[in-house]
Amino acid sequence: MALPLSAELWHLRIHEINDAPVNETGKYVLYWMIANRRTEWNFSLQRAAWWADQLKKPLVVFEPLRVGYPWASDRLHTFVLQGMLDNQTALSDSPVVYYPYVEPQPDAAKGLLKALADDACAVVTDDFPCFFLPRMVQAVGKRLKVKLEAIDSNGLLPMQAADRDFPVAHSFRRFLQKELPPHLEVFPNANPMAKKSFPATNHKLIADIIQQWPSIDKQTLERPADFIAGLPIDHEVGPVDTPGGTLAARKQMQWFLKEGLPRYADDRNNVESECASQLSPYLHFGHLSAHEVFHHLAKQEKWEPNQLSTKVTGSREGWWNMSPGAEAFLDEIITWRELGYNMCHLRDDYDQFSSLPDWAQKTLNEHKDDPREHVYTLEQFEKAQTHDPLWNAAQRQLVQDGRIHNYLRMLWGKKVLHWTNTPEYAAKILIHLNNKYALDGRNPNSYSGIFWCLGRYDRAWGPEREIFGKIRYMTSDSAMRKLKLKSYIKQYNEGKLFD
Template structure:
């Protein structure tokens, strides 16, 4: 079958053959939870057209994943509502499935796969998804493909793990250009004619009933029946394709112009706010890139001829857009490079040797302040700025990007060991941040401990040669008075 998708983005997860006698092509939507700009959906449509079969889309939500909460469930279900609405008139069968009790969904995918010609799923290198794919590959009796729709550079375009952003950026400037013209279809189902699935076997529909759009809308604000953490309430912002598109348009039209100068200012909201939507696949990095370049009236001839590794000047767009693209592409995809190549990306032992060595040398240094996980979580430290950042994370599901760095550095300074600090950062970030559990969030956490960084002087207690940050220096560099007031102990709402 001829495909418009680069072979670098497609890999098989088992050795089974296509089953032409199957009833449909199945797209198992697990990471790219959207109907637009989605290579995985595009690939599934290609198979359905080639085999002249109906297309079934399964989007399921377990209830027993780590850190399952009202916050994360609501965000995903809001995405399901948008998907149901978007697919309402398309020639596909959309199956949004919500597991009510642990294990209820067991066997659903395998049973659907018995009816399928081909199964297509998203290739995502982080959290529990790779393990889930590994298990599923043994249960699917037909061809099982994984499609990479994560970023502009296919994860398999290089075998190298890049240790510095500069090196990765220089590689991108040499090798990315051909991939800039390999964008997914904006709407893979436009003008597509497929046979409609008449009926699903009753044993499937009875054992694993899926939700209609109306029920999803009722459930999104009433999650009590799910055995998840109800103490972590909804985020301050909504999930789904529509919210993601609105966020992108607001950023490009109102905040991008200030991005380069003011994105480190906690009291100014100029960041894109797109990372939660990118994490859950409610928007594509390709769509964000295309919209940004259209906003900048960019053409490929504006690219610099030489790869320098510089974070500015290569794209040939405004300073603010260059700064944003470096975050969207270089820093974001650097994390995907690590997670797709190393299974130990979330372990302390994955830190650079120099970082482990200097932290070990200072492991026994006296700590003026030492806090427990509970004290960190409830923002009970002596530091007003750190407490404010933690309260923002708990209350809103996000934290100002610049303060995330300070937040992590202080956890390192106030923990008994660097290993304890890592465990605290992972727990709090993954529990409360909507964009947690992502390659990019692990990059930020491990940067605190030296990943993607270099040795710094002067050597300090506890930190050794790890880059140091303090709340006092931060307050001198950026304005924080109103931020501290906004996220003070009496601001907005209580923590628990």
């Protein structure tokens, strides 16, 4: 069977999880949606639709949500369920069956995926390189008797295009400038099911399965609070004002392209004049595709691929030949974002101290026993009970809003290193706080940011300092001098943090 696009470029996005065959006598093709939680601009859904078209079988889209994953909370569940509502609406008039399932109790979903796969011709899922998902997919692949493919729809460059991890952004940027151009011609279809002629179907196809494992209904998705309140998850981490789903993601993208992008090059570190994209939660949960963002940005810039510079320099500016704001943003959403995916794809220890470059491990170990003027516990950090009003404000923003302003997130991480007994413990605290409260936590980009604070993707800096050694140093005083932060500190340090 010929692939629908360039076979070589498609091959880089297909991860064969097992050696099981396609079951051509199966009832349907199954798309197990676990990371790319969207119905458009999705290579995974496009691949599943292609299989359905080739085999002339119906397509079932199964989007589950467990309750037993680490840091499961009202915040994360609400965001995902809001996305499910958008997916249900988008697929309501389509030829596919959409089956959203939210586990009511731990292990309630045991046997569900196998039951679906037993009647499937093939199973397609998402190739996400982080958190518990890779281990889960591999474990499932060993048990299934039918073909399981994981499809990479994470970024503009397929993760398998690189066979090594990169120590610094400059070297990865050079690699991108060499390897990315042909991939700019091969984007996922905005409508993954366009020009497909697989049979239409309805929920009767999997009626027995739905009877045993009921899907979540539209009314609950529209008002999920009471349902979520009854789940065995962390109810202290509540929902935030940022809504989940593709519709909210596109609204935020449109705001950014119109209002934020023109100011991005000059003002992205300006805390009181917000112009950051705030798209990372939507990218993390798959409610928005990086390809779609790039498509609309390029259209706004009136840009075509032939405008790319032919010089491979690794420079942050000048390669795209776009406006300064666009070039600065593309360096974030492509270079820095996909650098994190590269690390997680190739290294199992991406969340461990051992993943730091040798020079960083060496200098941190040399200063491990340096005296600390302030040492705080995890509980004190979590409750924003440090001596530093700016750090406390950043932590309170994380707890209340599910995010920290980009510049202050770097300072937030650096000070945890400064105020803990060991750098290993600092990393654990940062991972816990970020994954528990941040909407965009549990993501390759999150681990990049956390471990950048400890030297990843950076170089040795002087002068050598206590505790930090040669790690880049940041202080709240310097941030206060550079940025207008008084109203930010006042805004987030008022009122109770926890009831």
